[in-house]
Amino acid sequence: QNAQNFDSLTTSIAGLEQLIETEAYLIQNLENYAKELEEKLLVIRSLITNLRAENDKAQKNTGYYVSIPTNVLSLVRRLQKDWTYLDIFMKESVGQEQTKALHEYWSNLPTENDWGEAVNAISRLQDTYELKTEDLIKGIINGKQYDTKLSALDCYAMGFELFGRKEYISAGFWLYSAISMYEENALLRLHDLSREKIMELYAETLLKQSRYQDALTMMNVVLSLPSSKPNSELQRRKNAVELHIKTNDPQPVTHTKNPPTGYQLGCRGAFSNQLSKLYCVYNTTTTAFLKLAPLKMEILSLDPYLVIFHDVMSDEEIATLQRMAQPVLRRATVYSEERKLSEVVAGRTSKFAWFYDGTNEVTARVNKRIEDMTGFELEGSEMLQVMNYGLGGHYATHYDFFNVSMTADIVAMQGDRKATVLFYMTDVEQGGATVFPNIKTAVFPKKGTAVVWYNLNNRFEGDYKTLHAGCPVIVGSKWVTNKWIRERNQMFRLPCYKG
Ligand SMILES: O=C(O)CCC(=O)C(=O)O
Ligand SMILES: [Fe+2]
Structure with missing residues (x-):
């Protein structure tokens, strides 16, 4: 593969x-x-x-x-x-x-695989933000009305795909909508898709949920429709279900919904009010340059250290980085220590491009700014990573540090990832927050703002409080640039801690 x-x-x-x-x-x-x-x-x-x-x-x-x-x-x-x-x-x-x-x-044209990923994305959005199928169909996305709607065929295709994945409850919602919206048209004819056919599949999803009586009702509707052709297969199926009900008296299974995770709550904005905004300051001290041009800094957390900088990337710098990245964007990967390589994973759906510090004047300037913001030495750190998220694009909860033995190849040269600097290059209309569930903190993207946090504690070990994620983007195109600052070259920049 x-x-x-x-x-x-x-x-x-x-x-x-x-x-x-x-x-x-x-x-x-x-x-x-x-x-x-x-x-x-x-x-x-x-x-x-x-x-x-x-x-x-x-x-x-x-x-x-x-x-x-x-x-x-x-x-x-x-x-x-x-x-x-x-x-x-x-x-x-x-x-x-x-x-x-x-x-x-x-x-x-999109492949079967692209279709599958689009379905994943919609399911992910529905799970993360509790988006109801009936709302999506009407163009209501996370409570806001958009000029968009889905067709019966869209709904059927979703339902069919989810049925194939054995996600019967979700499949049922989509198929039910497909049935109620069904109106004959040329496209449905092209697909040879009759209302009866959708109803039959819907009845199957009901059976899979042990809703035998409902399934039976649906089958009877299909068989009695004036347009129905004789359907011996369905008749046989119906008889089997009737027999099953008679002999086993099955009880409907109730499905309890899992309570939302901290991550999901964070994505939905539940943390935003309790942002532990410690204080806002003008930072004039990290480097000498800041005496002249102080940075607007907001401290969100001291343990782990997590701060926001406002207005640290200009529109022109953003436009340049986007222009540079656009033609070379490729699917983002995640490093696997086990396999010693970077690989495509379902938990990270975005595309990225890497740029050397000295690529041009803009990358040099951005790197200089990161030094002013953090006080860190960037020599020996990773390249600038420019990223654009896709449909329902997200980065599932993870740590940025590797937390592997110091001798492991990935850290042997430059140490672990001491800090992460994440610039937001776009406002995102809905979704796309960066959430730290363990410290109940969420940062929503704002163009030109950057968030900085330390991944390692004072003993240079991975700090599990830094668990974080990029929430699925609901509406908008989320662009970010990040910099992973390696620890090795900070020996003269960081104080020494004992213990
Ligand atoms: O895009 C985000 O909000 C998070 C990105 C992130 O965690 C990363 O790039 O390591
Ligand atoms: Fe991260």
């Missing part, structure tokens, strides 16, 4: 605009196909008109018609020659050029 080369469309918002262009092209291509079909149809229609006019005339008085020599000549010509050409014309295929163009575009 080639997980490393696996790239994905939906794990960054940047780049998705391309799909809209692709779709526009495909629609134009289909329009060209329709035009060709129409042209052919017009020829056939006009032939029919002409042929029928002559034939009608003949039928009025057949005997007389065939007694006239020129009529006969024409009749023989028509039947002997015209229909041969019609045969050729009818067989001539229409739209080969367009099908070829479509196939050429196939490699740009």
